[in-house]
Every structure is written in structure tokens, then in C-alpha cells.
Amino acid sequence: MADFSSRYRRWLEQLEADQLDGFLLTHSPNLTYLFNFTASTAMGCCLAGESFLIVDSRYIESARSQAVNCQPVLARDSLEQELRSILSKNKNPKLRLGIEANHISYDLFATIQSWFTTVECVPTHGLTEKLRMIKDEEEIQTLKEAFRIAQTAYGHLVKNVSPGMTETAVAGLLEFELRKAGGEGLAFETIVASGKRASLPHAPATAKRIEPEELLLIDFGVKYHGYCSDLTRVCLLPGTRKPPIYKVVQEAREQAFSRIKPGALCSEIDQVAREWIARSGYGDHFGHSLGHGLGLEVHELPALSTRSQMEVQEGMVFTIEPGIYLPGQYGVRIEDVVVVTPNGFQFLSQPDS
């Protein structure tokens, strides 16, 4: 069991630091992080240091048995009505209620404002996400296990891929192996792109059959105890060779790895990989950012992009995934995941070689 009480305490301290009297949680991974509870629909509301978890009847039994740091509340009518009833207990004449500005809908924001003149919705950006960005030892162990599952499954897959299979069949086999290895669900839709389709960076598996000598771009993620793996590999069929751009992508990775340590700028890590690819003549063929944080969500803070303002910190977990995509021909992306240590980094995945 993760240390939910200390992360909740840090969260309450952050509310206080931001002079918030309360907070409305609408982004599901934040509920998981603070309350050990996951549902397709739920809300959290903190008022004067006390938190409520609002769920409907489908989830109330599991909320009561699992959730921590909060009081589960059954929404008999709707989650919104229950929220209203919780907020109506407020006696503060000017309650500063933090909202997750990137996640709350305009509608819910406007509805809350219409209910009370005493509640001021204060937009916040990444308040909980910034705490989630720094992983503790238990989270790192959980992520390692997610990657062990992912790589065990991939190892079984590559022994069984052959020309004539459809991309969908490859995805199905991989997902079955993920479950057999202990996976608890997919972190995102499995990408299997063969031949020319591999020049599309994010191409879900289709009914297309794999031809001899085509390469496969496989990008997949599994969930384990709520945490996501994310790994991209280029799968070569027996008798085929790595295309020339493979080496360029590998070198770009090395450039990036050489810069990862606390205090480095996220943008600088992106930059060195991007420059390497550009100098090798493929600058127009690497459009996406170099990497992203990973944890309860498959994309979370920090971003490793040219625009990122963040510094690398110990305990951050992120992907490094440069790619080169040649439209009409093929594409190569290699993705591994690291955790930042006091003096550098460790791999959470078994890196591609």
C-alpha cells in the first residue's frame, strides 16, 4: 500500500500555500492518487481540510471498502446535486475553491458559480499533477513491474510474428500475452503499423496483412496497479535488416540520455535529440516532442518538448522517444522510460539495443 496519508498531507499543504479553502477534483487520476479510488465517473471535494468522494451507486460499495483520506458519498440523484449539497454546508462568506482549469468542464464551472455567491472558483493548473510528477519508491517499483510485464509479453510476441498476419492479429496476440504476464488492462490503444503505415506516428492496428520484409512499429502500454507502461519497438521479421534511420534514432537517444540529470532543462534534452536528427538530414521528419511523464496517466508531467519550462528533478519518470517518419516509406521510433536519480537516471524499461 502506497503512503497515501503523506501524499494527502502534501496536497493539503499545497492548498494552503495557494490560499485555497477548498478544492474540487474532477480529473480521475488525481482521485486515484489521493484517495486510492478509480471510477469512470466520480468527483472529489475538499472543504476545510475534509474530503468527500462523490460516486454513484455503481461504485459506492467499492468506494466504502477501498477509498482512503476521504468520506465516500452516494449520489442518489446526480454527482452535481451531491456536490451542491456539500458546498452548501460552507459557512465561509468567500470560499476560495480551487478548480482544475484544464479538466473541469465550462458547464460545471458555470453551474457552481450560479449556485453560490459565496464560492469563488479559482482556476489552478497542475496543482495535484505536480505532486504526482515526483514518484516515490513504491510507485517506481510498481512502474518497474508494469515494464516487466510489457517486456515479457513483447518477448513472447516477437517469436510468433510472421508475414501474412494482420496488424490486428499481432495486437491481439500482444494484448493476450500482456494479460498472461499479469497486466490489468491497456494503458492506450495498441499501435501496430506495418510497412508504409509505420510512417504514421500513431496508427492503431488495422486489418492490413504484414508483407515479408516490412518492419512493424509497435507502441503499447499496459496497466499494473493503476500505473502505465509505454514502450515503442520496431519489430523486424527474420531476415530483414534495420533501416539506415534506425541508427540515427539510436544516436539521438544517446544524445538525450547524456543530458538527463537533476537540474537539466527538459527543453534542452529535447533539443539535443532534435538537433542530432536535423544534422543527420531528417529535421523535417521528427515532428512530435521527445518525451512525456508517465505514471497513473500515460501522458503526464513533465513534457520533454522545445517549449517546456521545467527542470529535471529526482524522482521524475519520463519517456525518451525520438522518431523519424518518411511518408510513403516507413518510420522508426524507439521509446524507453527512465527515472531520474540524484546523479543521472536509471532505466525502468530494458532499453532497446
Place this chain on the structure above:
Amino acid sequence: MADFSSRYRRWLEQLEADQLDGFLLTHSPNLTYLFNFTASTAMGCCLAGESFLIVDSRYIESARSQAVNCQPVLARDSLEQELRSILSKNKNPKLRLGIEANHISYDLFATIQSWFTTVECVPTHGLTEKLRMIKDEEEIQTLKEAFRIAQTAYGHLVKNVSPGMTETAVAGLLEFELRKAGGEGLAFETIVASGKRASLPHAPATAKRIEPEELLLIDFGVKYHGYCSDLTRVCLLPGTRKPPIYKVVQEAREQAFSRIKPGALCSEIDQVAREWIARSGYGDHFGHSLGHGLGLEVHELPALSTRSQMEVQEGMVFTIEPGIYLPGQYGVRIEDVVVVTPNGFQFLSQPDS
């Protein structure tokens, strides 16, 4: 290929009827519906009858080759910056820009308002979703195929479930069969709840092993050409018998089915099933609504709930899924899916018997 041009024309007519000069699409299934394009991140913007689809570099090649009714635009910096540049072409001194109030984030809403004094964001609710609610013949055929895949896979599964397997292994086997039958991905996380866990209406598969004589509640969905199946079955191991509440749930279904036809109230269909369960003594054990629409999303309009204000219309597709959950014991839910016809309904799934 679906008739994208006629649905787009109906959509433009709706904008006109609502006196909107433009519309901002932020809800991904609406982009799929109007533009034949799906991405993890994208925005659509319609201005003066012309639509733009804003995507990042990961998706631009597929947007250019697949998308219809719109002009794909590559966001070099961010989607928001590209949106700003599109909106800045507006010459209308008071542009009424429809927004999807339940889907747009407060942050994006506030950002747009801060950019322009000439743009008024007009909250809309379900504008596109109400068009999507009525399925055309091609959508119905696609849904039928999704259910054929689902039921083929389930048929293979039940022959291979045995005590001692974990819930996760059952989910993995089902998902593998879904892929083999032609499924293109999961519509939602597979629910496999055995024994006492079946009293939790929405319990994802865990490492728990299935004991002899336990029943399994299995709720699963597959995607086919973007459309979702959704089916719940109670799987009984050989030698076990249906529990007494099974019959009550079946009878509640029959009550609901007897009311489905154009002109009926969605709330009335929910009500008759709910009353049947209550009169049978289980009123406290059926908390969720009776059903929901199904299509590009696994939950869409109409809702079949006590609070729903909608009338049943020809072409609607929805689930009927009463359940009884006995905490600490077990639970039963049976879910099938219908399409409304001029005089009643047809099943899209092969109904449970």
C-alpha cells in the same frame, strides 16, 4: 463509407437554427462523426460554413488522407495557437461561436474569451450528440457487426472458463477472442467479477481466482469501425444453477422491452423495469439507470433513467440492463442492445435467454 456529407449538412443546418456563426469541436467522437477522423488530441473549428481540423504532427498525414468535410491544419506550436490563428481571420464584429459546454475545459473557454472581444462563446449542450443519437442504416449495420464480433468471442470464451482461472485470465482470453473475431480495440475496460465481487456493478478483472460454483459477471465492449458494442452476461460454470434473482432481472427486461416504441418516454421504460424489481423485493439493490445510448461512444444519448426527459425515436440505439446486486453475496445484470424501429424495436445483440 457512411454518408458524411449529409450528416455534415444537417449539422450546419443545426448551427444556423441556433444562430451560431461558428462552432468549436473539442469532443473527439463528434470529430469522428463529422470528419471521419479520430485522434487522441484534435480540435475542429467551423467558421462561416468552412471547417478546419487542427491536429499535431503525429496525425497530419492520416488527417490529410482520411478526413472529409474539413481542411486539415497542422499545429506546429500548439492546437490552441492554431485555433487562435483561425479565429483571428474572423471579420464578424460579434461572432457567436458555439462551444460544447460539457466537454470544453474552463481553461480553453477562458483563453478564447481573453483573445478576442469579437468572439462570444455560446454554450451548447449535445448539439452534435443529438444528431448522433439517430443512427442511419450503415451505422446500424456497423453496430450489428460489432455485436457479432462480441458474441462470437463470448461463445468461445464460455467453453474455456473453468474454476481456478483468475478474473484477469478470463478477461485476457475474452479480449484475445475479440481480436480474433475482428475487433479493433476495446470500448472500455473489461469487467470480470466473480462470486462476491459480482455484487460490485463495475468491477474490473483482478487476480482473484474463480471458485467452483461462483458466478461471473462479465461486461465487455469491442470497437469496430469506431462503433462500440456493450454486452453484459452472467457466466455460469458447468454444474451451477441460475440464482433466483436471475428470473427477476429477466422479467424486468421483459417489462422494459414491452414499452419500447417511438413516442414512449425513456423514463417510463426505466420506470417499469425498476418497479418490477421493487415489487419483487429488490428495490434497494438496483441503483443505476436502466440503459444508455450506444454508438461512437459507449455511453451517449439517450439516457434511460428516471430523470430522462426524452422521447424514444426511430433509429435510436440503446442498452437495456437491469441488475440486482446483493452486497457480500453476488449480483446479476443482463444487458442487451436494441434499435428502435417504426413500430417497436429490433435487437442488435443476440438476446440472453
